[in-house]
């Protein structure tokens with residue numbers, strides 16, 4: 001029996017209120033209502049006659065909801081054809097959300113559309129007195145997302161990286177995170193050497209699975225708690241169909257995830273190795 005209320009499990013119609021073209025392939029849609037989502041949760045977006053797919057909630061302020069998406073396949077390309085005034089079906093919110101304590105020093109690691117839910121986390125955590133180190137990475141500067149929004153928040157230090165060096169650090173955001181964790185380890189409570197930065201209390205990450213795997217290994221090495229947003233093919237979104245179950249734990253990522261603590265992530269054998277499609281067939285990363 002699912003604990004998700006019936007009204008969240010059934011699609012409700014929402015109107016597209018605003019469309020923002022973020023990059024050539026990425027758009028942000030604003031819908032005219034709230035699903036009451038917390039940062040890290042996702043919704044199921046239905047285009048009648050086409051398909052229904054999960055999308056991370058990029059923002060929900062109790063009045064409107066945002067979703068940021070890449071146009072990469074049949075459903076997302078059809079979605080990209082929608083414009084202001086069009087109606088879509090939304091269900092949710094579903095899944096777990098990021099957890100923090102007021103006043104914590106948190107590192108956020110974002111790759112691809114992961115920058116959108118990370119902005120939602122950032123906007124909420126700074127209201128609770130948290131200070132943030134935000135590591136946003138992309139292939140090149142044209143693909144970086146949510147920089148202006150993140151820069152507009154108080155108590156946020158932004159660390160940008162691009163694979164080709166066209167903006168910020170040349171390389172991966174996880175390399176930048178590692179440098180910071182090294183510096184922090186020299187300081188911190190009970191340490192003789194004083195670092196010029198406070199220790200990081202937790203790391204949150206959302207992005208491509210190989211980036212998440214690197215964050216998982218790094219935070220385990222430095223013994224820092226982390227919470228990672230994992231994705232698998234989802235159909236029902238609330239624990240019924242079993243399509244999003246991961247080996248060998250058997251947890252459903254739509255219900256016990258998508259945000260999973262690293263203690264559990266390191267026990268998922270398929271993490272960073274393979275995922276299953278709609279028919280359950282394995283595909284290696």
Ligand SMILES: Cc1cc2nc3c(=O)[nH]c(=O)nc-3n(C[C@H](O)[C@H](O)[C@H](O)COP(=O)(O)OP(=O)(O)OC[C@H]3O[C@@H](n4cnc5c(N)ncnc54)[C@H](O)[C@@H]3O)c2cc1C
Pocket residue numbers: 042051053054055056057067068069070071072073074075076077113116230231232233234258
């Ligand atoms: C919990 C969860 C949250 C998600 N949140 C988002 C989100 O916020 N924004 C978003 O764009 N997508 C998100 N997705 C992915 C989304 O559900 C769809 O898979 C995606 O929109 C592609 O669907 P499609 O039917 O258009 O193409 P498909 O036929 O499913 O995919 C076409 C090809 O593109 C690849 N692909 C899928 N997604 C991407 C991507 N984002 N970038 C590059 N290649 C990709 C697929 O592996 C496949 O090879 C999320 C998935 C999950 C499980």
Ligand code: FES
Pocket residue numbers: 233234235236237238239240241242243244245252253254255
């Ligand atoms: S999507 Fe159906 S159980 Fe997770």
